[in-house]
Amino acid sequence: MGKTLFEKVWDAHVVTEVKDGPSILYIDKQLIHEVTSPQAFAGLGKRGIGVFRPERTLATPDHNVPTKGQALPIKEELSRKQVDTLTDNCNKYGVTLFGLGHPSQGVVHVVGPETGTTLPGMTIVCGDSHTSTHGAFGSIAFGIGTSEVEQVLATQCLMQSKPKTMKIEINGTLGKGVTSKDIVLYVISKISAAGGTGYFLEFCGTAITSLTMEARMTICNMSIEMGARGGMIAPDETTFNYIKGREFAPKGDKWEAAVAYWKTLYSDADATFDRVLSYDAADIEPMITYGTNPGMGIKVSGSIPSIEQVEESNKLTFNKALEYMGFKEGEKIAGKQVNWVFLGSCTNGRIEDLRTFANFVKGKKKAANINALIVPGSKQVERQAIAEGIDKVLADAGFELREPGCSACLAMNEDRVPKGEYCVSTSNRNFEGRQGPGARTLLVSPLTAAAIAVSGKIVDVREFMN
Amino acid sequence: MEKFTTIQSTIVPLPIEDVDTDQIIPARFLKATTKEGFGQNLFRDWRYNEDNTPKADFVMNDPRYSGKVLVAGKNFGCGSSREHAAWAIGDAGFRVVVSSFFADIFRGNALNNGILPVQVSDAFLAEIFSAVNANNKMELIVDLQNQFIQIAGTEKKESFAINEYKKTCLINGYDDIDYVLSQKDKIEAYEKSSKYLSFVS
Numbered sequence: 001m002g003k004t005l006f007e008k009v010w011d012a013h014v015v016t017e018v019k020d021g022p023s024i025l026y027i028d029k030q031l032i033h034e035v036t037s038p039q040a041f042a043g044l045g046k047r048g049i050g051v052f053r054p055e056r057t058l059a060t061p062d063h064n065v066p067t068k069g070q071a072l073p074i075k076e077e078l079s080r081k082q083v084d085t086l087t088d089n090c091n092k093y094g095v096t097l098f099g100l101g102h103p104s105q106g107v108v109h110v111v112g113p114e115t116g117t118t119l120p121g122m123t124i125v126c127g128d129s130h131t132s133t134h135g136a137f138g139s140i141a142f143g144i145g146t147s148e149v150e151q152v153l154a155t156q157c158l159m160q161s162k163p164k165t166m167k168i169e170i171n172g173t174l175g176k177g178v179t180s181k182d183i184v185l186y187v188i189s190k191i192s193a194a195g196g197t198g199y200f201l202e203f204c205g206t207a208i209t210s211l212t213m214e215a216r217m218t219i220c221n222m223s224i225e226m227g228a229r230g231g232m233i234a235p236d237e238t239t240f241n242y243i244k245g246r247e248f249a250p251k252g253d254k255w256e257a258a259v260a261y262w263k264t265l266y267s268d269a270d271a272t273f274d275r276v277l278s279y280d281a282a283d284i285e286p287m288i289t290y291g292t293n294p295g296m297g298i299k300v301s302g303s304i305p306s307i308e309q310v311e312e313s314n315k316l317t318f319n320k321a322l323e324y325m326g327f328k329e330g331e332k333i334a335g336k337q338v339n340w341v342f343l344g345s346c347t348n349g350r351i352e353d354l355r356t357f358a359n360f361v362k363g364k365k366k367a368a369n370i371n372a373l374i375v376p377g378s379k380q381v382e383r384q385a386i387a388e389g390i391d392k393v394l395a396d397a398g399f400e401l402r403e404p405g406c407s408a409c410l411a412m413n414e415d416r417v418p419k420g421e422y423c424v425s426t427s428n429r430n431f432e433g434r435q436g437p438g439a440r441t442l443l444v445s446p447l448t449a450a451a452i453a454v455s456g457k458i459v460d461v462r463e464f465m466n
Numbered sequence: 467m468e469k470f471t472t473i474q475s476t477i478v479p480l481p482i483e484d485v486d487t488d489q490i491i492p493a494r495f496l497k498a499t500t501k502e503g504f505g506q507n508l509f510r511d512w513r514y515n516e517d518n519t520p521k522a523d524f525v526m527n528d529p530r531y532s533g534k535v536l537v538a539g540k541n542f543g544c545g546s547s548r549e550h551a552a553w554a555i556g557d558a559g560f561r562v563v564v565s566s567f568f569a570d571i572f573r574g575n576a577l578n579n580g581i582l583p584v585q586v587s588d589a590f591l592a593e594i595f596s597a598v599n600a601n602n603k604m605e606l607i608v609d610l611q612n613q614f615i616q617i618a619g620t621e622k623k624e625s626f627a628i629n630e631y632k633k634t635c636l637i638n639g640y641d642d643i644d645y646v647l648s649q650k651d652k653i654e655a656y657e658k659s660s661k662y663l664s665f666v667s
């Protein structure tokens with residue numbers, strides 16, 4: 001019987017199996033950042049051991065860093081201490097660090113792909129749930145806890161039980177104004193924030209294979225928002241073209257050998273999945289969330305569900321979410337005023353996202369009531385944006401390009417949305433307080449965010465497209 | 467890691483679904499570089515007002531409820547991979563979390579910190595909530611060796627599943643790292659055959 005893409009990559013990484021237990025899986029690359037690594041390094045110290053394969057770990061600070069004045073010392077003491085601890089640990093154990101000011105620093109899931117660190121067929125982990133992003137290259141990539149970060153530092157391996165597999169197939173052509181973010185918000189709204197728990201996903205179908213790498217990463221990034229540990233897309237010419245020539249990509253003969261291997265990484269026609277879902281791209285419209293988990297999504301042109309439409313067991317959660325968001329059941333979402341727009345994060349902080357936003361706002365003006373945080377995902381993205389004149393286009397429209405970091409995606413630095421205010425965000429989580437205590441988040445695509453940024457209220461971006 | 471034996475305890479009921487890790491421990495409290503002290507910020511924004519006074523209507527501030535067992539609605543621990551969520555729960559004195567569904571990463575993080583996630587049926591979860599409504603001093607028995615959970619003093623009980631390996635670790639207080647470190651020769655042998663390593667090194 002044939003194998004799925006997931007099985008091929010998994011099987012190629014099993015070091016040994018524990019009787020009645022998990023497998024010991026070899027990890028090709030671990031990415032680390034300042035927030036979930038200090039206790040792991042401290043754990044090594046307590047055990048009196050070092051990092052087993054320091055060259056297989058790559059570090060960059062992102063969660064805590066300021067997005068203005070990065071050349072200056074970090075003002076917030078605890079944040080500075082975490083970033084300094086990362087630097088000290090990397091120096092002590094010989095781990096490569098893209099520190100603040102380094103030309104490759106950025107959000108860890110933006111940095112991996114753009115430096116050619118992320119390659120098809122790898123196993124990649126990071127103490128961050130959005131490690132699923134790297135699955136867009138056909139790698140098994142997933143988030144882990146700090147004890148597991150320590151395990152990988154100590155052994156370059158991880159004890160893992162094999163998850164079930166789910167195929168999510170989306171065929172057809174996307175409509176006008178519909179982007180990959182809308183695809184993933186649509187799928188999550190269908191299967192719920194827990195619908196993928198216990199599974200590893202594979203996204204396929206013509207609506208997926210026609211996407212760019214950036215757009216594929218947006219989809220895999222949000223696999224975790226359905227509860228799945230990760231999501232993969234089989235590598236193809238689009239993938240190889242993206243990787244070729246990047247800093248850490250294989251070169252010369254090694255490149256040829258690598259591509260030949262990568263071409264074998266797809267799900268065989270007779271492979272079986274534990275679950276299969278199919279959707280039609282033509283059914284997908286620009287999406288927005290109205291509640292406090294990413295499964296609470298609707299069409300921008302639609303209405304918030306009424307209480308009768310909600311399953312009995314979800315009613316409490318639904319009512320609590322609406323109370324937090326200050327919305328009423330059954331009401332239309334378009335036309336509501338919002339005061340904040342956040343463009344950035346490992347979901348939508350790539351160059352293509354900045355281009356989309358800039359193209360839309362070019363020649364228009366930011367609405368007077370909008371506070372915007374436009375945050376590139378990395379130093380490379382920032383440089384590219386400046387080289388393309390995106391910073392100028394943004395400035396002319398009243399927006400400012402900041403410096404890279406996670407920023408208002410999780411509000412660990414000073415980029416926060418005030419209590420009670422609405423923020424239209426291109427990030428991945430709309431949990432209570434995610435963008436600051438009491439902040440109200442509505443997840444959208446960069447294109448929809450641009451339309452809202454110039455309108456000052458929620459609009460269907462297609463209204464601008466006729 | 468502390469060994470896990472049978473636990474009998476009163477419970478703290480939290481009948482909310484989709485409790486995400488940002489509620490368990492908000493990101494702004496993740497700036498520490500040690501594992502201790504997170505318990506005071508467990509459920510911070512549900513538990514305290516902005517001026518740090520306790521919110522009277524949150525269960526952890528209700529003197530009628532305490533114990534080593536947290537019982538929560540479906541899909542507990544969804545969201546981020548932050549192990550700080552498990553540290554906060556453990557630091558606040560819980561050894562067991564009961565729910566009818568757990569997010570994967572949280573489940574693993576809990577087990578790695580000696581906290582047992584017990585997944586029960588929706589019906590049994592509802593039984594627990596109604597039992598504690600009727601009697602806030604109601605106790606649960608969680609027997610890991612025999613893999614069952616029971617409402618003390620009643621016949622109401624249910625078995626639960628746990629990976630055999632993880633069960634052994636928990637009962638003996640072992641952790642994964644000790645085990646994997648003992649397999650180093652196999653790891654080194656694997657590296658010689660790795661496709662990935664042949665392309666990049």
Ligand code: SF4
Pocket residue numbers: 062063107108109128130345346347405406409410427428
């Ligand atoms: S951008 Fe947001 S989701 Fe991505 S790594 Fe940073 S905090 Fe996590």
